[in-house]
Amino acid sequence: MADGTSGFNIKPMDQFTVKPLFGGDVVHWYTPTNVTLWMALTVLAVTALMVWGSRGRALVPTRGQSLAEMTYGFIYKMVEDVAGRDAVRFFPYIMTIFVFVFFANVLGLIPFAFTTTSHIAVTAVLALAVFLTVTALGFILHGASFLKLFWVSSAPLPLRPVLALIEVISYFVRPVSHSIRLAGAMMAGHAVAKVFAGFAAGVGAAFFVPILAVTALYALELLVAVIQAYVFTILTCVYLKDALHPAH
């Protein structure tokens, strides 16, 4: 992106800059930045929902408790349906991924907030962790027969080497698409919102048109934030299922 020489002077990518919280320009690995802050707030929000929300353990749940219970039940059912009954022992990991990505996405929608999941570095760590876990799990549970995942035994014999090649490529592309889907959706949505907000300043008396557009876009972004968290989690379940039952 060049130096924003358009008439409107909108800089939609500026919101993704990593800045140290307490002045300075140098970012070391230990520097508290806006990323650190919003990740900490994400963890805080998760804790608030899960620990504080369900602290009463009431038989008739309060609003907070039923929200926590609904989230729990929703993810539990997803793991059971998509990855199978024997995947339930990995439920804590999948639940952690869902609530973290969900709150990171939703907190990023607060004006002037920083969306941690819009950075590929963040989502790549999440996706690589899933990829390595699932691959290691497959080899631990099934040994060398985990490689049957790439050998489509239901296909005609001459086709199988070709299919094996495609399967291997698609297996290693998984962490790439898994991480970039989330980061791309978050980044694109926020950049579009910023561009529309910039229009509002540029059109003078007709300012309410872009503001209505931004409001609609914001609602769409809320939907995207939830759906992307859901998709990230459900793909984790799908990969987990492949590791648990590699034979086609």
Next chain:
Amino acid sequence: MEGELVQMGAYIGAGLACLGMGGAGIGVGHVAGNYLAGALRNPSAAPGQTAFLFIGIAFAEALGIFSFLVALLLMFAV
């Protein structure tokens, strides 16, 4: 001059790479449309298939994301 030419090529390439997202749009629309068609024929079976709807959408969308990635690489990395 040559650097500007390279940058121009990168920008044109980034714009062209975005055409790939149109293909992903067609794919996602196809999945969602077929899901709706199936759901209207047999509404009682629809809730059990929403997970597959989202998995299908996610896989169709992944290829559009690759073209987005190519565009980003051309804009920022080349």
